[in-house]
Amino acid sequence: MTNWKVNLIVLWVGQFLVMAGMTMIVPFLPLYLQELGLHEEHEVATWAGLIFAGNFVTSFLFQPLWGGLADRYGRKVMLLRSGFGMAVVMALMGFAGTAWHLLLLRMLNGTIAGFMPAAVALMSANTPRERMGFAMGTLQSGAVAGSILGPFFGGLMAEWIGFRPIFFVTGALLFAASLLATFLVKETFDAKRASQKPKQSMMAAFAELRKSPQLPSIYAVTFLIQFSLLSVQPLLPLFVQKLHGQDAMVAFYAGLVGSITGFSNMIASPLLGRLSDRIGPERILIVCLVGSAIASVPQAMVHNVWQLFASRFFLGIFLGGLLPTVNALIRKHTPTGMESRSYSFNSSALSLGNMLGPVVGGAVSGLITIQQIFLISGALLLVNAFWAHKSLISTPNLPRSGSSE
Template sequence: MAQWKLNLAVLWIGLFLVMGGMTMIIPFLPLYLQELGLHNKEEITFWAGIIFAGNFVTSFLFQPLWGKLSDKYGRKVMLLRSGFGMAIVMTLMGFAMNAWHLLFLRLINGTISGFNPAAVSLMAASTPKEHRGFVMGTLQSGAVAGTILGPFIGGVVANAVGYRPIFYITGACIFAASLLAMLIVKEEFSREEAKEHVPISVFQGWQELKQIPQLPALFAVTVLLQFSMQNSMPLVPLFVQELHSNPADVAFYAGLVGSMPGMSNMIASPLLGKVSDKLGAEKVLTLSLVGAAVFFIPQAFIGTVWQLMLARFLLGICMGGMLPSINALIGKFTPKGMDSRAYSFNSSAMSLGNMAGPVVGGLLAGFMGIRGIFLISAVLLLLNVLWVWSTLVRGRKVNRSSPS
């Protein structure tokens, strides 16, 4: 087996375990806060929100720094740094004594995170150009599969063994993923060649990358994309409750609706990745954005849970062509030697969209309801289509070359 294929298999497993481990805590986080001594509902809601967001805040701030070090010392080193570091921090969360401890550890976890962008950067650098779209899509499917199954597994295990052991299990999963990568993944990286490049700061790196117009355009697409997808996510269970008359199984249907985009995304990502290798990632990204906007619109007018499930499933198919295409395009336009830095800036853009989406969506839902949020998402995605068309499809081609 070619080394890039072996790397892909191992990193798919790694992303599945990391994302599954990271999302295992989602179903019981408010309940764990009760165990830590919080009992007021408003207080629990407040702490659950800031603890969940804390990870994204520090991740947004520190990803460019890790990208700089990755270009200097290698992607695999950063992959292992993030993996083993998160394994330790997640395990320590099981020993938290109050909400402040948990918030502090979530902030640290975001600070040292970066397994996903390091894996993407490593595969982009080691994969033959003609297979890059397929590889980006396959990696995305591993992350999505872990994200889908993580909450389900977390809920089942928490019900069987309690809350604290979940953090130990999560830490073990991430440790296993990192150990597997350390033993099997190989990277062609020359530190001597990297030293030939003049060291530049994070700010200087951004100044250099933004000279390539396609890269800021792609980062902007990522922010708008994540914002559009996340602004309605926390409100979907309440919408299911509105559509479904039987309160006894609302939780079941809410979970089913929530898993629909992930299931179709997992299936579609590798397939659309292959299509992008033939047609071009710009075209696949444009068509995926149009499709996602179209499938958001009926969600504002549906009347049953089953209609919502169908619309969310079709939405997930379109989502499967977005992030893999963005990652493939970043690899296409980034100068040699700055790949990791570019992917880290994109990871920060993703964190920014993930932070802002739920907050703004929650505020707007108070004025227009969740149905209005679906329409706003559709409009934002259509604006994204115009942005992609003007900056990428019609933009000038930029060849990969060494940075000046």
């Protein structure tokens, strides 16, 4: 088996374990805040949005730094730095005593985060271009598979063992993923050649990447995708609580609703990735953006948990084609040797969307209903589709500066 296929299998497992660990806390975060002493609904929603976004504030700031170091010293080193560091920080969250403790630890986690961007950059630099769509889609399915089981088991364990022990389980999963990558991932990286390249500041690197006009547009698309989708994320457990009622099973149902989108996403990602290798990732991205916009509408019309369950499954099918095609497009338009830096800027755009989406969603929850937020999310995705068509299909594909191919 060739190295890129071995890496794909190992990093798929790694992505699965990381996402399972990271998403275990999602279904019960607002409920955990209630246990920490917050009870007013809007206050809980606001804090949940801030804590959920806190990770992405520092991630937005530090990802370009880690990306530059990865291009100079190797992607695997950054992969392990992030994995082992997050394992420690997540375990510490189990000792939090106030909402402020959780917020500060989430911000620290974002500072050292980067397992997933490093995994994507490593795969992109070590995978044949003609298999890029398949590799990105398959890698995404590993992350999504973890996001399926994470909320599901997080909801179950919240009922069985309480909230705090789940953070220790999360730390153990992150440590296991990092250990697996330590021994099995192989990277083709010319450290001598990389060290001979002149050092670039973040602004100089971005100026170099801007010579490919599609890249800034792709980063903007990534931001809008995450902003529109994540604006409802911290409110979902409260919406499930409203639909189902307050009882002992609400955490379980919140986990179930959170996991079903990932299930259909996991099925669709490799299939859409393979299709993008045949007809082009640009077309898959636009179709999936329009489909996601349409799929957002039924969520605003549900009257019970099972209707929400079905509508989120439908949404997940189209979500499966978004980030994998974005990652394939970044590799397509990035100069050789700048892969990690390019992905790090995209990761910053993703983190910015992850940060602002929940904060804005939580902040406006006292002014408009979550049903209205679903409709606004759909409108943003539709605008995103028009933007992607204009910037990725209508814009000429100029030669990539600095590429050796």
